[in-house]
């Protein structure tokens with residue numbers, strides 16, 4: 001452990017963690033960002049062809065222009081942008097180092113990682129939600145052919161693919177794999193494609209379904225996954241269809257265990273929303289702040305980069321005013 005006590009330790013180098021670091025730097029506070037994976041790890045793990053629903057200026061941080069030739073940037077452009085911004089501000093970050101615990105004693109936090117121990121007066125938790133997929137909890141879910149993440153459509157060429165879910169991720173995966181020659185079946189719990197699906201994508205999937213090019217089972221649930229097939233409970237009975245891969249894109253959730261181990265209270269009656277003051281983003285633990293999409297608990301549609309990048313300013317201003325008082 002070094003003797004340095006940082007003003008702030010920021011957990012997670014996603015867009016919002018980096019935005020917090022930029023604000024800290026601009027205000028001459030000492031800080032360190034600790035990230036378990038690569039820089040903007042969640043974005044790195046998004047599907048290779050993913051297009052953001054936001055226009056590029058709404059994804060900007062640190063007042064750095066995000067220049068793209070199309071209004072909606074692609075994953076690769078976002079990786080390039082956030083890396084350039086991170087490096088331009090010479091952000092002090094440790095990558096591939098996981099925060100395991102964080103305890104406060106006599107006004108100082110000790111943050112223990114997979115590599116070291118650090119101390120800080122303030123901690124910002126900006127850990128997102130993309131690390132913890134929501135499980136189906138059905139037999140066969142642990143088979144290697146089942147994944148909660150989708151990357152490259154080519155992999156699924158000429159295979160029987162089941163895509164579970166009706167959100168943007170599921171619909172992108174269904175359309176892309178279909179266009180690489182997969183035989184795609186969508187299994188959807190509700191009676192429709194999510195109204196949140198990108199407005200320029202929704203007609204495409206609806207037409208593919210209407211033309212019989214992509215199969216869909218509404219009001220249905222995957223019951224069991226076998227080596228070469230899968231069993232679906234549909235309104236017309238239980239059916240078993242041939243299957244090579246399952247993309248269970250059923251959403252993600254923040255790492256609640258980690259948050260609770262820090263002492264952050266979760267609202268069990270309201271989507272496990274972590275406790276924080278919306279004016280300052282300070283959690284129930286004084287000097288521990290929440291930033292970015294982690295704030296939504298299970299409501300992962302509540303916060304995006306667009307509307308949570310303001311957390312950086314709220315938090316740093318609060319830290320400065322606490323220091324002055």
Ligand SMILES: Cc1cc2nc3c(=O)[nH]c(=O)nc-3n(C[C@H](O)[C@H](O)[C@H](O)COP(=O)(O)OP(=O)(O)OC[C@H]3O[C@@H](n4cnc5c(N)ncnc54)[C@H](O)[C@@H]3O)c2cc1C
Nearest residue numbers: 012014016036041052053054099127128292293304305306
């Ligand atoms: C497919 C998809 C498309 C999206 N499209 C848009 C869009 O168009 N516009 C928009 O505004 N938002 C969009 N979002 C939402 C938002 O962009 C992302 O969720 C964004 O990554 C949130 O930023 P963040 O910094 O809060 O969290 P994240 O980017 O998830 O960053 C959290 C970081 O914390 C790290 N971390 C977690 N635990 C630890 C630990 N214990 N120790 C160290 N590091 C840790 C993670 O590795 C990660 O890098 C999209 C989300 C998804 C999933």
